[in-house]
Every structure is written in structure tokens, then in C-alpha cells.
Amino acid sequence: MKFKRNILITGGAGFIGSHVVRLFVNQYPEYHIINLDKLTYAGNLANLKDIENAANYTFIKADICDFNKIMDIFKQYQIDGVIHLAAESHVDRSIKDPFTFAQTNIMGTLSLLQAAKLTWESLPEKFENKRFYHISTDEVYGALKFDGTLFTEETKYQPHSPYSASKASSDHFVRAFHDTYGMPTIVTNCSNNYGPYQFPEKLIPLFINNIRRGKELPVYGKGENVRDWLYVEDHARAIDIIFHKGKIADTYNIGGFNEWKNIDLIKVIIKTVDRLLGNLEGYSLRLITYVTDRKGHDLRYAIDSNKLKKELGWEPSLQFEEGIEKTVKWYLDNQEWMENVTSGEYLKYYQEMYENK
Numbered sequence: 001m002k003f004k005r006n007i008l009i010t011g012g013a014g015f016i017g018s019h020v021v022r023l024f025v026n027q028y029p030e031y032h033i034i035n036l037d038k039l040t041y042a043g044n045l046a047n048l049k050d051i052e053n054a055a056n057y058t059f060i061k062a063d064i065c066d067f068n069k070i071m072d073i074f075k076q077y078q079i080d081g082v083i084h085l086a087a088e089s090h091v092d093r094s095i096k097d098p099f100t101f102a103q104t105n106i107m108g109t110l111s112l113l114q115a116a117k118l119t120w121e122s123l124p125e126k127f128e129n130k131r132f133y134h135i136s137t138d139e140v141y142g143a144l145k146f147d148g149t150l151f152t153e154e155t156k157y158q159p160h161s162p163y164s165a166s167k168a169s170s171d172h173f174v175r176a177f178h179d180t181y182g183m184p185t186i187v188t189n190c191s192n193n194y195g196p197y198q199f200p201e202k203l204i205p206l207f208i209n210n211i212r213r214g215k216e217l218p219v220y221g222k223g224e225n226v227r228d229w230l231y232v233e234d235h236a237r238a239i240d241i242i243f244h245k246g247k248i249a250d251t252y253n254i255g256g257f258n259e260w261k262n263i264d265l266i267k268v269i270i271k272t273v274d275r276l277l278g279n280l281e282g283y284s285l286r287l288i289t290y291v292t293d294r295k296g297h298d299l300r301y302a303i304d305s306n307k308l309k310k311e312l313g314w315e316p317s318l319q320f321e322e323g324i325e326k327t328v329k330w331y332l333d334n335q336e337w338m339e340n341v342t343s344g345e346y347l348k349y350y351q352e353m354y355e356n357k
């Protein structure tokens, strides 16, 4: 079957990637969606069960750092668009093992950029109708004070953690490929996402699961750090709009206009889980345990996404109360998914399945 476009989505078995893959597969039957993922601990194909047999979907287990393989995939599938989400994404892991973050996030991005450039430059139409869209984070901007200021697209980069330093570096490489070779690139920097299918090392799914099991809720420092939260499907929708209508070489910030102090967010999660489990209000507050703060913990992140709203008409569709209710319900209703992830069963299952492919 001849498709109108062949789009490579990297990291599509992860949290945000799986929502982006689902949206593109369902919304664009005329596109071939090629999901390339290494299936690290964070990649789980169970996140895509509902679309895995779609006629316009192909999964490839591969490492973005494997340049020769990436070159082959570009040629074989005639890739004309890239939405790049594959990354090591957990700040705490980056503090323990920065090498893996530099390898995947910097070298992996460079390998994709170079494969796209060499493949596209060799075609008669070159970069025409091509697009390389890199998904990044607001953490590259560093930290804000409690003074009401927001990160804009002009805020200078000041990453503090090995994770954000590696993402900042990959953002620079993407822009350098536009400035040096004229590659049609776009970068977006998004705030914290929440919603279904997030690996339970991240705050929201970890705490929902711990409350359900009566386990401690470790809160860094005094829980004073502030993050801006966006429902993951709203992020996926922004990616769709920007992929199609965003200006080449431009940057867009994506955020929820939804700042929460960690401790206040945790109390909302406790309240919601307790209510849905039929516990007395406040029952699980006893599980809060303050632990030594994360090294270099950025105080506050907050995004100004007005440019995206003004230029492309995107804004978050879900109120936080609605989003958190949906999210808590999803994790409570999907115990099997959670148990497979926490026990590591999913890794064995899918890695064996793709071992010799």
C-alpha cells in the first residue's frame, strides 16, 4: 500500500510516545507510522495493544544510536518526517548514570539527524516536504524563583541536571542542523506530563500505586518545589498541530498554565485515591515521608505557552481536576498493567518476542 507520508516516531513505546503513536495511527490512516524503540526498561508495547495490528502501523525494535540501522530504516521506509521522543527521561537515573543519558540523548539524536540529512540530501527534492521534529523539555531552561516569571522561547538555556544538560545539548544539535545544512527542524519544550501509561518511577503513578498498597510516599525536601503539569493527550495534540503547522526552525513552549507545589499536588492525589478506594478523607496522609532533597533540585518550572496559543491555536483542553481524576481512575482500573511493569514481566515478554528480529 502506498502511503501519503512515512513518519518515524522514536520512543513510541514510552509514556508520551505511545500517546503520540496512537493519535497519529488513528487520526491519519493515510500515513504509515513507524514506531522505533529500543524497549529499554521504559518502553512497553503493552501501551499500544489497541493499535498494534493497524494497517498503517509498524514497530521496529532498534537503538537510535545504531547509525547504520537508522540509515537502513530511512531508506527502506522512505521516511519523510521524524517525531523524535526516544530518550532517557528520568532525572534521578541521570544523577546516578550520566553516561547513558549523554549516549542516548545526545549521540542518539545526532545519529538520527545525520541519517535524516544524508538520506534526504540524496533525493532529487532534498529537504522539500521533510520535517525533523524534536521533543524536548522545559528543564533545559534551569530554574525559576517564586516571582511569577515564566519560561518563554527566549529564556536562555541553563540546565542543571545531567538529564537536562543532555536534552539541552540535543536541542542545540537539532538547531545546528538547520543553521548549518538547512534541515527543516522544529524543537518544542514541554512541562511535566501526566496521564495513563507513565512508568511508575515518576511521581504521579508512583504515588497512586504506593497509596493503593499502603506504602510510604517519599517527598523530596519539604515538597516546596513547583512544577507545571500538562495532561499527556494535550501534549500529543500539540505535537500533531506543530508537526503539521509549526514554522520550520522555530521553537514552541508547551505547558499547562497549571503550577503545583509538589506537596499540594501529592495531597490532591491522596484525596482522589482515598475517595475512589472508599477510604476516609485524609486516611493516606500518614504515608507522606519527607526524604533528603534531590541533588541540584530545581525550585520552580513554569511555562509560557502563549506563542503556541496565538500562532497555532493550541491550548490545554483538560482542567487539572478532570485530568487527575481520569489518571487516578486509569491506574486503579489497570492493575494488571501496573503489576506487569512493577514486576518487570513486560520486559521479559516483549524483549524475548523481539530478540531475534
Ligand SMILES: NC(=O)c1ccc[n+]([C@@H]2O[C@H](COP(=O)([O-])OP(=O)(O)OC[C@H]3O[C@@H](n4cnc5c(N)ncnc54)[C@H](O)[C@@H]3O)[C@@H](O)[C@H]2O)c1
Binding pocket: 010, 011, 012, 013, 014, 015, 016, 017, 036, 037, 038, 039, 040, 041, 042, 043, 044, 062, 063, 064, 065, 084, 085, 086, 087, 088, 089, 090, 104, 108, 135, 136, 137, 138, 167, 189, 190, 191, 192, 193, 194, 199
Ligand atoms: N515525561 C515528561 O513529563 C516530559 C516532559 C517534556 C519532555 N519530555 C520528553 O519527551 C520524550 C518522551 O518522554 P517520556 O516521558 O515518554 O519518556 P519514557 O522514558 O517514558 O520513554 C522513552 C522511550 O524511549 C525509548 N528509548 C530509550 N532509549 C532509546 C534508544 N537508545 N533507542 C531507541 N529508543 C530508546 C524507551 O524504550 C522508551 O520507550 C523524551 O524525549 C523526554 O525528554 C518528557
